[in-house]
Amino acid sequence: MSTETKHPRVPVDAPGPRRGLQIGEAAWDPEGFWGRRQETNAAHTFEHCASWMERLGWLENFDRVARGESTVERAGWEFADSEVYKLLEGLAWELGRRANPRLQALYDSLVARIGAAQAPDGYQGTAFGHPGLPPRYSNMSEGHELYNMGHLIQAAVARLRTYGDDALVQVARRAADHVCREFGEGARATLCGHPEIEVALAEFARATGEERYREQARIFLERRGRGTLPVRVLLSAEYFQDDTPIREADVLRGHAVRALYLSAGAVDVAVDTGDDDLLGALRRQWDRTVARRTFVTGGMGSRHQDEGFGEDWELPPDRAYCETCAGIASVMFSWRLLLATGEAKYADLIERTLHNVVATGPSEDGRAFFYANPLHVRVAGHEYAGEGVNMRAEGGVRAPWFDVSCCPTNVSRTFASTQAYAAFVDADALTLSLYGAGRIAADLGGETFEVRVDTAYPVEGRVEVTVERAPAREVALRLRVPGWAADARGTSPAGEVALAPGWWEVTRAFAPGDRVVLDLDLSPRLAWPDSRIDAQRGTVAVTRGPLVLCVESTDLPDGVAFEDVLLDAAAPLRAHGDGAIAAGLAPASAPDDAGVLPFTAEAPAAAELRAFELPLVPYHRWGARGPAQMRVMIPLAPTAPGT
């Protein structure tokens, strides 16, 4: 275990044979897919978020507590505090990546304001436990007090790993100590309705070397699933994952973000305590969740109601919730399983989710966001009227902020640290798991293995890795061949090889200038849903490398109604930029509504169909050209008889 180290590590510092990269070990080029997002995040998103929180009074909440003037009239939901902490976490990663006086000043000022609101015993929160507010821990199901402190602690973890001890870390340490005192064995035997404190305390234990934080995380995990939390109408124990003990569950269920944060923290505890039973349970849950409750985008959460997973095979494109935050939480869960097991399937899901959920959330300018990421939108610009706070940006219109605004700061902290997902390190191997132009200089047992990655991925399929500095011994360079890749080829100093999905390992005594090149075929391809997915029957998706594509109404020819569009799967797909062109078909005319039910006694006769070119664009860019109807799962045209 990484006890007593103050060395910066990002973002999960797991023990065991594999470790993630440290903060200085990887950097994206500023022009690549992830580098560009990181630059926009630094230039705009942090301050965008801070200005909204100031405007809505979420920061003032802390000042009022500090002045002893708190009231129930405070601004925002009980969990508004967490947005400030997530912003601080993102700033910590960003400042560790590159000094920035403007963002440093923002960080310092926010730390001062939240620190001033801390109670003498370490309690941190603006919605409970101060004069004029409800008592501390009086609403464990929905009060979010430990959730908020969890995000505070995660911000401190980021700071410890990128800088070291500071005022924020001290605030978090006092809060973590308070939580351990109040909720340890023999104290309050309850838990927080929204998991988050578990993963935070587990990471804090690693970052500080204090095992008791991890022990408190373990206590929260074991306590859960026994019906402890009071439930009210419409919120079941399943919603809180308080229905079944985590090591007995067989699939993720209930509120998606909660289930995934909980799972991430549970992997940390399982790994740090050598609990293979728990780790095995989490792996099984991941398997079934991915096989039966995950969209082709990697999105999770099938229900708007309860923001929940839904049941096996319940994957409706239109009502897909696929909250941006659930995508981030899924990456957190999968990354931990990747480090724990080394299995490439976890990296495959991370790639899919980052490119098609997390990257989809924010607008190109980093100042507007989707909350939910459905795979089918029937009404353009629905339920959103211009500037201001709104519930869920829908209909292709990203919103600048939300009443429940968890996604913007979550995207921001994730973008600020995506380079950490680029690779991981074994004793004698550097493994590239997420591709983008940049540089990796990893410590391999005291020697540096430094490579440059040149690629326009995911727009182009060639990934060139050039060794710049190598250990003076035989080591391995491993590149991931994604699960979707057919006909991949690799070229190394040892020659050219055909590659199957999984890890491509090149082992040798590398010398500067050695090149290892992966060639992935990014031709657009169909993705056929399992026949048990009821809401996707008779449809197909089009993908291009890691990108899921979609149809936008913007691209339809005149006279073709969006709901009539069919795809001719027998016709070839053509590449078109980073999208594709498919063969579209639509009935030549649609009937009027005659006041009869939409059911007929005879199977519908083959309609006369009009053919057209159907452009498909990357899903992560949908809505960029204005409000639109959109769909990922495209209805299949009936195949001509006999073909």
Added chain:
Amino acid sequence: MSTETKHPRVPVDAPGPRRGLQIGEAAWDPEGFWGRRQETNAAHTFEHCASWMERLGWLENFDRVARGESTVERAGWEFADSEVYKLLEGLAWELGRRANPRLQALYDSLVARIGAAQAPDGYQGTAFGHPGLPPRYSNMSEGHELYNMGHLIQAAVARLRTYGDDALVQVARRAADHVCREFGEGARATLCGHPEIEVALAEFARATGEERYREQARIFLERRGRGTLPVRVLLSAEYFQDDTPIREADVLRGHAVRALYLSAGAVDVAVDTGDDDLLGALRRQWDRTVARRTFVTGGMGSRHQDEGFGEDWELPPDRAYCETCAGIASVMFSWRLLLATGEAKYADLIERTLHNVVATGPSEDGRAFFYANPLHVRVAGHEYAGEGVNMRAEGGVRAPWFDVSCCPTNVSRTFASTQAYAAFVDADALTLSLYGAGRIAADLGGETFEVRVDTAYPVEGRVEVTVERAPAREVALRLRVPGWAADARGTSPAGEVALAPGWWEVTRAFAPGDRVVLDLDLSPRLAWPDSRIDAQRGTVAVTRGPLVLCVESTDLPDGVAFEDVLLDAAAPLRAHGDGAIAAGLAPASAPDDAGVLPFTAEAPAAAELRAFELPLVPYHRWGARGPAQMRVMIPLAPTAPGT
């Protein structure tokens, strides 16, 4: 208009060429489909509902107000009062149908208790406006005060039409006068978040002859749709139908029960004021709603979230809400349009909805209920653990009561008056619109036209109508040939004819003993969904006459997983009791979850399929044999190439 009459009429006393039957004009035989339900309702359901309301304190709420001891700690939701009024409405219909000392005593005792809680100025309610409670009309969006009073007034309408003036009517009259004073032109310019007062006042105007009640209903209707109601997070103006004025809307939207109650009241106002513009708008809204937002069961409401309609073509079998109350409200709306226009399509939808939504709600013993009526349930017995209050009876387990318990009393008041939907009367015609064994003796311009109906409908397809008394002139007897009927035949004294859907009219000077017989073919048939219904693509339903059938897991052979069941549409369907047997197919084996997404790069190859007999039972009886998985829309087996 029926001004100043005290003659009993049921249940909608519309002016114009067509009128519904009066309370004494029709009766079901006690053994028929509807008669049996009416008997069970009388024997069990009223007292079942009353005992739950007593047990939960919903009746005590009135006593506490009467004693001046009301507090915010009162029992139940703000709309709990309405359940008492709906129970009273049902009792009024039942007592009008047949004297019953036990139910009369229950009625009298409830009337005394609610009457004691009335404020001196006519205000009636237990959640606002008394000492210790929030002020009157302080939460128009969600307080349900006018909704509650609307149900009180509807109960009084039932009493006026079945009995005459009494204590309940006097309470309702004071409440209605209060509402007119408080919400008339120049008074509070607002409205109730849950429509109901509109239809209640419109009917009360007819039953009392007081036009000002109808004028107040008109005011509420015109006021709506202009964004008057405050909205909070997650509840939009659309939810309340406060987004668009009713005569400008083109489809029903938002909360389904609200939209349908509102529409029913709007037809009443349109008809009574000769407002053809409004009537035309409502007819257009009905047309599009039926064509694009209605399930094959007649169920309406596609979303659990907001209990709402959803969008055009959004008809997911699994997440179908199809609240029992929405079915009842849909019948109210359609019945009014049937009387206003005489078009058979409205009667078709009433038949479908009564048989497949309203009849589905309650258990055979009348003491347990479904709240939502989805068309696909993947998990048997889900979210319900035995006796007690629960949210939504799911997984094939009807619940004795609910926290929000609108459906039991709504079913009860509807069952008590279903005979009113059996027929309507023009100047010179008796038109049978809903079939069941019974007797109809209608006044046709001062002369009685009395017929017996003998039928085992919907189990059998023959409807025999025997004239027992006839006017001494030529009149018409009209029978509905349902829209689903193929090969219908009619036999009358004039001979035998083939019949197309619509009205079959037999005009003559009838004599006692004349028989008019309708023969409907009840062979099971497929119902193919419109290709634009995304969540039903690749499926088909099986119907038998007016009944929609379903598959229950109870009937599957060993080794066939419910989610694997396919229907071979090329094989013939066989009748089987009041259900059917189809040709089932299922893959011989299913793969394990391997931790990969449920998508494949190649179109799924034809699997080896196992054939079996697939029994189908009427949807209204699903769950009667215990918790089960269930589906109405059955996935189609792939057709063999070249067939």
